[in-house]
Amino acid sequence: xxxxxxxxxxxxxxxxxxxxxxxxxxxxxxxxxxxxxxxxxxxxxxxxxxxxxxxxxxxxxxxxxxxxxxxxxxxxxxxxxxxxxxxxxxxxxxxxxxxxxxxxxxxxxxxxxxxxx
Amino acid sequence: xxxxxxxxxxxxxxxxxxxxxxxxxxxxxxxxxxxxxxxxxxxxxxxxxxxxxxxxxxxxxxxxxxxxxxxxxxxxxxxxxxxxxxxxxxxxxxxxxxxxxxxxxxxxxxx
Numbered sequence: 001x002x003x004x005x006x007x008x009x010x011x012x013x014x015x016x017x018x019x020x021x022x023x024x025x026x027x028x029x030x031x032x033x034x035x036x037x038x039x040x041x042x043x044x045x046x047x048x049x050x051x052x053x054x055x056x057x058x059x060x061x062x063x064x065x066x067x068x069x070x071x072x073x074x075x076x077x078x079x080x081x082x083x084x085x086x087x088x089x090x091x092x093x094x095x096x097x098x099x100x101x102x103x104x105x106x107x108x109x110x111x112x113x114x115x116x117x
Numbered sequence: 118x119x120x121x122x123x124x125x126x127x128x129x130x131x132x133x134x135x136x137x138x139x140x141x142x143x144x145x146x147x148x149x150x151x152x153x154x155x156x157x158x159x160x161x162x163x164x165x166x167x168x169x170x171x172x173x174x175x176x177x178x179x180x181x182x183x184x185x186x187x188x189x190x191x192x193x194x195x196x197x198x199x200x201x202x203x204x205x206x207x208x209x210x211x212x213x214x215x216x217x218x219x220x221x222x223x224x225x226x227x228x
Contacts, residue, residue: 004159041203043160043218056215090159104209105150106216108159 003027006091006109013081014117020077021112023091031055031104032074033092034066037111043090049074050096081116088113120144121208123219130196131227138191138204138222146208149182149189150216154203163191196226 006023013019025032033056034046048056049068063079078085088111094104122141130136140149148167152160164173166182166189173180177200179192189206203223207216 041154041221041223043205043207043221045215045217048215092159104216105162105165106160108161110158 004091004093004107004109006089006112008112009110010113010115012115012117015081015083017081018077018079019081019114020075021089021091021114023074023076023109025072025091025093025107027093027095027107029093029095029107030071031094031096032068032071033094033106034074034076035090035092035108037088037090039087047074047076078114081114083116086114086116121206121217121219123206123222125222126220127223127225129225129227132197133195134226136193136196136224138206138224139188140190140206140208140219141188142208143187144208144210145186146210146217147186148209149186150207150209151180151189151191152205152207154205154221160203160205193224196224198226198228200224201226 004025031050033048035043036046037043045058046060047066051071052068065077068074090111091109092106094106124139148165150165151163153163154160164180169184169186171182177194181190203221205221206219209216
């Protein structure tokens, strides 16, 4: 199946721990994203990579570090987890510049629900 | 910072009723997308509108982009329980096609 796959789907951990979420897409897209969805369902972009190059880096604590080993993978590592990091993290991908007026249509993964205790 | 105000935040209606969801901004977007998200899944694209004044129809769903490309609406006719979900509007800027999402509308259609 062609898709955006992210693991794990659920992650429960203690404050202060370090954790990673992995994402892979087999759609041939050149751009990948991490979004955070809070308890009120608001989706906020965190990072975006185009061909392994960081192009969007919103105001995110530097405890969050994305890594893109190739254009099909974008991982998110979080250090020293805090209670406020609890959320659903979505990976997404798109093909840059192929749609109208730069409107990149995103294909999302199913999300990774992080709970920090 | 571009902001998108989406309303209403919650909508609970009976099957067969019509409804409209609004997305407003003071900023101009190059295009606007509507997504639908079901529990435990990621958002899935419904439609993209690009031209000011554009209207697109997807079965019982009608999407409109404002003339000034600052606002959009989603109208559902004769809602069905299968329409239940979270509806998200997202405006695209010219900066790497970055999307700004609205707060979302949680729609519940009761049989």
